[in-house]
Amino acid sequence: MVFGFLGFGKLASALVEGMLEANCCAADEVLVINRHPEDLVRRADKLGIRLASRPRQLVQQSDAIIVGTKPADCLQLLREVRPYLDGKLLISVAAGISLDSLQTAAGHRTRVIRAMPNTPSLIRQGATAYALGDHATAKDAETAEHIFSSVGLAFRVKEIAIDAVTGLSGSGPAYVFTFIEALADGGVMMGLPREIALQLAIQTVLGSAQMVRDTQQHPALLREMVASPGGTTMAAIETLEMRGLRYTIMAAVRAAADRARELGKG
Numbered sequence: 170m171v172f173g174f175l176g177f178g179k180l181a182s183a184l185v186e187g188m189l190e191a192n193c194c195a196a197d198e199v200l201v202i203n204r205h206p207e208d209l210v211r212r213a214d215k216l217g218i219r220l221a222s223r224p225r226q227l228v229q230q231s232d233a234i235i236v237g238t239k240p241a242d243c244l245q246l247l248r249e250v251r252p253y254l255d256g257k258l259l260i261s262v263a264a265g266i267s268l269d270s271l272q273t274a275a276g277h278r279t280r281v282i283r284a285m286p287n288t289p290s291l292i293r294q295g296a297t298a299y300a301l302g303d304h305a306t307a308k309d310a311e312t313a314e315h316i317f318s319s320v321g322l323a324f325r326v327k328e329i330a331i332d333a334v335t336g337l338s339g340s341g342p343a344y345v346f347t348f349i350e351a352l353a354d355g356g357v358m359m360g361l362p363r364e365i366a367l368q369l370a371i372q373t374v375l376g377s378a379q380m381v382r383d384t385q386q387h388p389a390l391l392r393e394m395v396a397s398p399g400g401t402t403m404a405a406i407e408t409l410e411m412r413g414l415r416y417t418i419m420a421a422v423r424a425a426a427d428r429a430r431e432l433g434k435g
């Protein structure tokens with residue numbers, strides 16, 4: 170199966186590297202193109218993948234086409250290659266572009282999948298949800314699963330859930346980065362050297378996330394393990410509850426999901 174990447178930027182590069190590492194395909198089964206192809210030659214050579222000379226050639230020679238451009242460039246590019254997309258599988262990672270818009274731009278016989286990855290995909294710790302268009306098959310879902318699993322976790326959802334996914338895992342890394350920064354600042358405020366405070370904050374978030382994943386315990390149970398009666402952690406938790414941390418995070422997910430829905434309406 171030949172995978173064609175229409176737009177080979179940060180996310181597409183991570184996907185290709187992940188796919189090659191996971192033996193999801195051979196290097197010569199990957200075809201890429203960019204708007205400004207000058208620096209692509211070196212990158213493609215390094216990975217052993219092939220360069221297309223024009224978008225049209227890439228589409229003609231690929232079985233699955235992954236559109237890796239920014240959302241603003243996506244639909245115009247699809248309209249340009251529409252005559253060659255007939256019967257092909259098209260996977261879009263463009264935030265906010267609906268299956269309906271993709272289908273209209275790509276033609277009614279194209280099998281379309283819309284995916285919502287997040288930035289940790291760039292270090293293969295991503296979380297992606299994808300939704301199938303009307304003509305996409307179970308085999309196409311498997312292809313998407315392979316691609317996105319190579320850079321993290323992948324889940325199939327209905328398109329209606331994609332805005333919620335955007336609010337949670339799509340924008341979520343920004344909430345976690347803010348939390349890490351605030352945790353480190355708290356340490357600095359209490360007298361820790363800045364570099365040590367940041368390293369402690371990073372490792373605390375990383376270790377806690379890994380602990381939830383590895384033990385499969387509910388986060389509330391794990392929190393109880395840290396918070397002994399009358400202890401320091403309960404004092405901190407009282408403050409977090411008083412200031413509405415949980416409500417604030419839930420409201421942030423709602424705000425991002427609502428905004429994604431608004432932007433999606435165009």
Ligand SMILES: NC(=O)c1ccc[n+]([C@@H]2O[C@H](COP(=O)([O-])OP(=O)(O)OC[C@H]3O[C@@H](n4cnc5c(N)ncnc54)[C@H](OP(=O)(O)O)[C@@H]3O)[C@@H](O)[C@H]2O)c1
Binds near residue numbers: 181289
């Ligand atoms: N980065 C992430 O972590 C992330 C997370 C979730 C979703 N996404 C989605 O992934 C998509 C790409 O994001 P990115 O961060 O990888 O962006 P990026 O690094 O800017 O990559 C976009 C690529 O598309 C190419 N391109 C634009 N127009 C083109 C055209 N007409 N023909 C061929 N190539 C074209 C650009 O080439 P030139 O550089 O030559 O212009 C560039 O290499 C976006 O739609 C974004 O919503 C990204």
